[in-house]
Amino acid sequence: MLGNFSYRNATTLYFGDDSLKYLNEELPKYGKNVLLIYGGGSVKKNGIYDAVIEILKSNGKNIIEDAGVMPNPTVEKLREGVKLAKENQVDLLLALGGGSCCDYAKAVSVSVCCDEDPWEKYFIRFEEPTCEIVPVGCILTMAGTGSEMNAGSVITNHETHQKIGHVFGEAVMPKFSILNPKFTMSLPKRQMVAGIYDIFNHICEQYFSGEDDNTSDYIAEALMKSVIHSSLIAIENPEDYEARSNIMWTATWALNTLISRGKRTDWMVHMLGQSAGGFTDATHGMTLAAVSLPYYRFIMPYGLPKFKRFATEVWGIQADGKSDEEVAMAGLSAMEDWMKKIGVAMSLSELGATEDMIEGIADGTFILEGGYKVLTRDEVVKILRESL
Known part of the structure; x- marks a missing residue:
């Protein structure tokens, strides 16, 4: 810690x-x-x-x-x-x-x-x-x-x-x-799904930062697995009380500062997503989903040990016979499959963003220093273009 x-x-x-x-x-x-x-x-x-x-x-x-x-x-x-x-x-x-x-x-x-x-x-x-x-x-x-x-x-x-x-x-x-x-059971499915991804990304923002072996990350992994498991049940049966109660409880513990103790935190997905939201007025969880994978694939080489751990501990990827990069990429591919399964937005263009907004969204993106890589403005633009 x-x-x-x-x-x-x-x-x-x-x-x-x-x-x-x-x-x-x-x-x-x-x-x-x-x-x-x-x-x-x-x-x-x-x-x-x-x-x-x-x-x-x-x-x-x-x-x-x-x-x-x-x-x-x-x-x-x-x-x-x-x-x-x-x-x-x-x-x-x-x-x-x-x-x-x-x-x-x-x-x-x-x-x-x-x-x-x-x-x-x-x-x-x-x-x-x-x-x-x-x-x-x-x-x-x-x-x-x-x-x-x-x-x-x-x-x-x-x-x-x-x-x-x-x-x-x-x-x-x-x-x-x-x-x-x-x-929460009367929510339209899209709002429920946006909330689910918001929960998951809150955990990711605090997990993908720092490489020390700490208790906060073990808690984060358990919370992520709980969200993944319960989300798949809830999208099939939105009135499943056990799934909805687990999602609600996880949401609270994902962002009450517990899992940020003893480590740095990132929050660049939120900075990118919130700036995009300022131009599109799209649902918060959906803007986060749209920019997440391009951002994580970009920073993965700078935090490779944690991305490998994410793949094996959260998604159950087998590391035998694979390079660290292959394991890490397989983890992000598993995350992508789950995101598509629950139905979140996979691109900013789905949310109304256009190429001519990119420079403005980049200008509105706060650059934070808690992650594996402090982004330059050109890198922000690159990630946003890959998110379209």
């Missing part, structure tokens, strides 16, 4: 098919005014909204609704939510939905009591909150982002074609999150 580190996670989780009842235990801890944040209305069709409203009312809460949070929350929507929260002096932000609602709630939470523009302060200058933070709670209806147990928030600016994430400190993490796997 590299270096010295600390680990603490401040979010309380309630998991299972009866977990919503624990909202009754959390609500008394907060004031009267609750901003209920949700998306396009699916929670009203499946009955989850009504169940939450009933619990809020039974706890004497004043409910202010903030509907219409889109899959890639925009800076305009963020400013709208901040205004609504300020006007109603909210005491709790309750996100009912997927990772986008959770991300959005966290961005609102750090902005309500601050007079500065949230986009400039948090997503351009990457400053930390300097004012009071309104607490956030999450009721999850989609598994994928891990936003229910971390301090990350991603906001999109369509005007500038930027999609930028900010990982805040512990104070911004949800105070509690309710995870009922049954709430």
Whole structure:
């Protein structure tokens, strides 16, 4: 394990098919005014909204609704939510939905009591909150982002074609999150699959970085195998509770910082995918899928021992009689086969990206230094072209 580190996670989780009842235990801890944040209305069709409203009312809460949070929350929507929260002096932000609602709630939470523009302060200058933070709670209806147990928030600016994430400190993490796997079963298949790949790539971003033999990587391999196994069951039977519950639990542990302890982390797939998302507004998990294989094939020679280990430990590739390069490539081929089987996007062109966007996407890609190879801009362009 590299270096010295600390680990603490401040979010309380309630998991299972009866977990919503624990909202009754959390609500008394907060004031009267609750901003209920949700998306396009699916929670009203499946009955989850009504169940939450009933619990809020039974706890004497004043409910202010903030509907219409889109899959890639925009800076305009963020400013709208901040205004609504300020006007109603909210005491709790309750996100009912997927990772986008959770991300959005966290961005609102750090902005309500601050007079500065949230986009400039948090997503351009990457400053930390300097004012009071309104607490956030999450009721999850989609598994994928891990936003229910971390301090990350991603906001999109369509005007500038930027999609930028900010990982805040512990104070911004949800105070509690309710995870009922049954709430995810009404998702369209494409959204479920996008979430599954998002989970898998979160693990990869922390796995393909550093060559030390550490406990974090052993945990990561187990999580990856769990996602692969359960995904194949869930695409055949989306209502298989065991598979959906395993996917939901894995999503949380994939990005609550546990498996990043004691090692470097990469995150270049996210930088490439998020920049592409700023131009296409495509689903996050799908943009990650589109750029993953070109990126990993490019950096494989620089991290060959880990890619060989990935092939043998995660995909069961037999190494006998093969060179390290052949084993590693076989692992990525197995990953490609699985991606096609579950139905993720395999190219950026599928998501609306075109050749004339490549330079702009490259300009919007943050270059990080935690992986095996620090990319040059020309290498970013090359990877993006291979992703089309």
